[in-house]
Amino acid sequence: MGESVSLGAIQETLLIPLYGRAEDARRQPSVLNDRRAIELVEAIDYDFTKFRGPSLSGSVLRAAIFDEYVRGFLREHPEGTVVDLGCGLSTRFDRLDNGRLRWFDLDVEDTMALRRRFFQDGDRYTMISGSLFDTDWFEPVTERPGPLFLLSEAVMLYFPAERVHAVLRQLATRFPDTPLAFDTGGQLMMKSQDRNPVFQAVSARMQWICDDPATLEVHGLRLRESRTFAQPQPAVAREWPFKYRAIAKLFGWAPPVTTYKLNLFITDPA
Template sequence: MSTEKISLTQEKEALLITLYAKAGESRLADSLLRDEFAAQAVSRLDYDFAKLKVTHDLMIGVAMRAHIFDGWTRDFLARHPDATVLHLGCGLDSRLFRIDPPTGVRWFEVDYPEVIDLHRRIYPARDNCTLIGASVTDPDWLAAVPPEHPTLILAEGLMPYLEKDAAPRLLAVLAEYFSHGELTFDAYSGLGLWMLKYNPSIQATGACVHWSIEDPHDLEVQIPKC
């Protein structure tokens, strides 16, 4: 099996934290995620993962979050077998393979062009899955996604890395574009964001975090369609 040498920086490099955490958790005897695809991806990357300082607790936390998002995805697809799934800031996440959606589901993965290029080299192509290389905050890529179907938008681990004004603006664009569906993401309070900023793994990549929210109901005021 060939290996891929990679060169990513800051928030792009931070995606390797979650990949390595999922792979590590999946090697545990009592693994929750059992993400063999992440483990295989790690084995193909020529990268010093030790520098990320991924701890056992971080592995567990990342796997729990991914398991929750997987559950939301399976539930939505059970209710909407003709759905569209839009995975924002997909990184090298293997949710598509963990979920293995039915053929009627349209699946879109969006991330920076260099991340999508690496994604193509690491994972096999799948029917009905479209990879889009673009910044999630550039609305032009949305034209490639049909808006009329029930749509599940996944933004796992993405929102804190967006600029303070870019996060609500992105949510407003998505709410306006799609006719109906669900939007799922994780967010931090101001204190939580401060703790994330000084997380040793995040600091190892030089990534910056920006967006936090104290009360999720504030988004209902800022973005009425949410």
């Protein structure tokens, strides 16, 4: 019998990208080769097979694009601090650790309790139980002075627009001139959720509709890059198996894929 899970509705969605990464790691060639995800899926008592469809691979490609945003930061600031807001059971720290960075993974209590069954804090790695919308985590992540990178992957989408806008303003004010990566989904993507097999398997639904990430600049951000699955960074595209590059080319220009954006902003509260 594996580890049982008891997670809130939004929290349960973390199992989708986890399974996506495990399935990816079972294939050759693999995008992320996340062997740890296979171990976690095998250790957790949950019917992962109910998750089907293109969103599984989508979550892997998304992780690869976000990884490259963080890598770009670490190339400039190898001793910088990375904060993953709503980390779920992500293994990004293991993928990107350069031996010098400082890393914080934050998630809400029930998710963090699950995560702590499989991951341990280390010298440069700390897990924080808390909400992205609270401010308690501000202090610990700034204990070590120096450049900071904030990341939130597939989290804000689940909250109402007003709440997301407010937290963006809060982050911009508290962490000026800081890179902040997160994803946005347009109307077409949100409307198609009920037809998406992975969402048919869970109760949570995404709420925040953002058709144009540039419109978020009014909340104290400047948009640096905005990518769809059809526009990965060249270094990332080179690593993708041919199948994904072909699919991205064929279907990547059709909605709703084009309305799902993986964005890199810099905070600019002035």
